[in-house]
Amino acid sequence: MTEPVAPTPTARAGSNWQTYKRLLAYARPFWIAFSLAVVGNVIYAAASTGMAAAMEYVITAIENPTDQNRLFLTLLIVGVFAFRGLGTFMSQYFISYVGRQVINALRTQVFDRLMDLPSRYFDDNASGRLVSKLTFNVEQVAEATTNAVTITLREGLTILGLLGFMLYTNWKLTLIFLAVGPLIGLVVSYASKRFRKISRRIQGSMGDITHVASEAITGYRVVRTFGGEGYERERFRQVSERNLKQSLKMASTQAISVPVIQVLVAVAIASLVWTMLAPEIRGAMTTGQLVAFITAATTMAKPIRQVTSVHAKIQKGVAAAHDVFETMDEEPEHDNGSFEPERVEGNIEFDRVAFRYRDQLDNVLQDISLEIPAGQSVALVGRSGSGKSTMVSLLPRFYEISEGDIRIDGCSIRDFRLSALRAQIALVTQNVVLFNDTIAANIAYGALRDHSLEEIREAAAKAHALEFIDRMPDGLDTMIGDNGVMLSGGQRQRLAIARALLKNAPILILDEATSALDTESERHIQEALETVMQGRTTLVIAHRLSTIEKADRILVMDGGRIVESGRHEELLAAGGAYAQLHQMQFSESA
Template sequence: MKAPSAQPALTPPPTGGWDTYKRLLSYVKPFWVAFSLAVVGNIIYAAASTGMAAAMEYVIAAIEHPTDENRLLLTLVIVGVFALRGVGTYMSSYFISYVGRHVINALRNDLFDRMMTLPSRYFDDNASGRLVSKLTYNVEQVAEATTNAVTTTLREGLTIVGLLGFMLYTNWKLTLLFLTIGPIIAGVVSYASKRFRKISRRIQGSMGDITHVASESIVGYRVVRTFGGEEYVRNRFRAVSERNLRQSLKMAATQATSVPVIQVLVAIAIALLVWMMLAPEIRGEMTTGQLVAFLTAATTMAKPIRQVTNIHAKVQKGVAAAHDIFETIDEAPEEDPGQHAPERVAGDIEFRDVSFRYRDQLDDVLRDISLTVPAGQSVALVGRSGSGKSTLVSLLPRFYEYTGGEILIDGRPLRDYTLKSLRAQIALVTQNVVLFNDTVAANIAYGALRDCSREEIRAAAEKAHALEFIDRMPNGLDTVIGDNGVMLSGGQRQRLAIARALLKDAPILILDEATSALDTESERHIQEALETVMKGRTTLVIAHRLSTIENADRILVMDKGRIVESGRHDELLAAGGAYAQLHQVQFSEQA
């Protein structure tokens, strides 16, 4: 029984609850054997439950004629019926759980796989806490709809069918009378279903808010405590938790109301049956045993009807959660139309009249950027915060798609390259270092670098001046550094990121404030290492400290999304323009 493969990239989004549930059940297909065994188990359970009602005729007969044969038969019937129910319960519960957990595993993997292919704008628009909530809370709600709900619906539904069949066989007139209450019950269930689904969507939204607020507060606990934000985050968390509580209580109230209403309707139908059964023209030639068996079947039906009604809330929760999950799975992945996949590029970069604007913004962030960087040269980007430096370099690995102009590497447009090949040519070090709760070695040799030898990892760490603190750690390269490198200082984390970039040995290097978190002594060592690694590589450097880019082949000064100056350090100083002003301000501050 293999896990199902990922869903097609762009399945049309479901439009209704039944469409969503059908798509959810399509995940069951690879496990049809286990599902069939569960159905067989439910059929056995339903047959045994129907047999218990039918056996009442023999119970009455045994009471009226207490012979040894009847006593033995009645004993065997009781043991047999309960043994069958036990076998049916085991088969239905285990095999449906087997199917359900595999479905959840496949659904969670499909959701995570799709998240890994979505463009940057999706993560800009959706808080990480809400996305985590989809992978955890929402998927577990789907588990309820595909395990408990299916088990109960099949078992109790088949029991209802079996009991109705027995009742029709015994007296079809009385059965039709009993069924007149059916449309009213269906109306109550339909109303409750719509309300369950609407409230479930609100509950999922509030759970996403809870995860989002909690994760922000936990990750940023130092800022919270330093700035006295405890009361603020408490109130914020209580507000979203209160919203979740209100929606959960509405769900409970709807369920608590619908169940007794349906029970009263069933009770009215049973009372009507009892009243009609006493009429000779309706009773006909039914024996006392048959009457008791018929009434037992009708009363036994109350429990499965209540169970099916109860489970409806879980089904609607699951449907609402599945709809939310499928919306993410149906999101368009990053466009990857390119076919060109060279092993290594030379590193010539050209920007031709490149413009860019973020979605829903009216003004361009970058305007008519034209720039040529020959292979092996280093270009530094400087300018005030918000001038477009980081946005410009983020277009190169296609984290965002430029909206105008063209970017070329080795004379080929970026879109000609496959995303995997393009990003393999680029090493990136940003000011916001991302590390993982793993060993130092695993953080340096991350992802596609995982097959690098121990010697190569040590060499990269040495060039990044990271060995001086790595060798002091309890287990050296095998030391686990905690969540996002919490055990390391800012400078140490930065040096690990630089070691990772050094190990990749890519022809294009992007350094976005790569030395921003270093003290003066560490910066001097790192600057030497960076100058070594930059040789023979096309390098784009974003720097706040102008002293770190004085030796760049060219310096570009950016302002309001445009390049306003270009030249070498001494040339720009002599020109007395924007760069000279920035340099003068920093020189004065340092003095």
């Protein structure tokens, strides 16, 4: 196996340029605003050059203080600054407009892509880091498309304008001033490479900060119960200090490179002053022209410093854009099917199905063959890690089958359009997901939002949720907080069941759906589930065997295989794995 070859500096530079070009393409739809920003920058540059050129008239007015010169000089100063102010407004506002539009487009596209990515992507990437991409990294991209472009255009055009004026005034002196150009280029080149490298580390550390903080905040009850405050503080301190260290490296590089460039510019200006006193160089230049020339040279120091310091922003933006585009270029879920039935009957067939997670050698599921007639309830039991949840996750294609096939009504699930396949399945999991919205919005979520209030109440009643909903201050319109924090575990579970009931899908998956309920609630829910399971193909994963005794068939799983199959009484009589599990639970409860 060959070692991966590291990209050459030329390849990296090409890649950076390609990324920046792709980034600038997002500004194309807003070319009118961008053009107005360019016009503003041209006005600003012209005004800055005019300020230097005006020094000749200032000297003339001082040497010859007539009323006409006084009035002209006063109007000239006001006019130049007003002209420059107009250019500043146009350049800053319109480029900011373009930048915010680019951020909005990027952020929306990244989120849209996240909605299409397969489950394995979310398994591989912590949620905090993904949130950091949407917030911090996209803002870093903005620096490259707004401030950086503004400064590069405005100060770049100012440098060109001042250079043009200097060449026109005395080309020999200008060439002496330009002699330090290559040295400035070397400093900028070194700083740019360092900025880009540090920027990548800063983005990684920001992702760590978001990740650690979100875990500690969402899991605050566990943190406090188990005395994890000190551990979390230390974990956060470490990632925060890593971010601080990289940020200080960035600041030190910027702090060193800017004064070095200023000193080089100062050496160039000092060389000018020394040289211009020689009669053969000065030629026929008047005192006013000399002052104007020196003013132009010294005025150029600020735009040169600004243009060189903008490299930090551009490199941050390019590094962030690499990361953002990496997510956008991730391959979405395969959705090549075209079959879109209105409603399936619910016959399910597993045909020699095998599955393994990516990067794993061993199969998690092996040789699963099973037929479930429409309307039948099948319970999956077995020890933790036996493959129960993985098996039901293959049905809505959260993961792709490694071998074999799964068919619904004789049609392979690969031939279904994903949205059509998932429309046939209602799901209630052990880890209930609720949103910071009203109870009604959580029951009628997503594609269910068009259901009437009466239908929502009916689903809530069947799930035995109305008994606590009606006690809420605003009933169905009560806000339930982040992930339903204001509700008990049993109440949250009942809302999830009400959501599944409202969907009224022909296939129902219950993954430990009653695990969070107390005995009294479980009895009510069990009655509701028995009602809703009628006429639907139901797959039930249960830890407590007492909840699945009435299932049409019970499958016992072990090591990714089905080791026993039959009804409750049959399996008990067989005295195998199911009987052992039942005996174990019976002993525990006793």
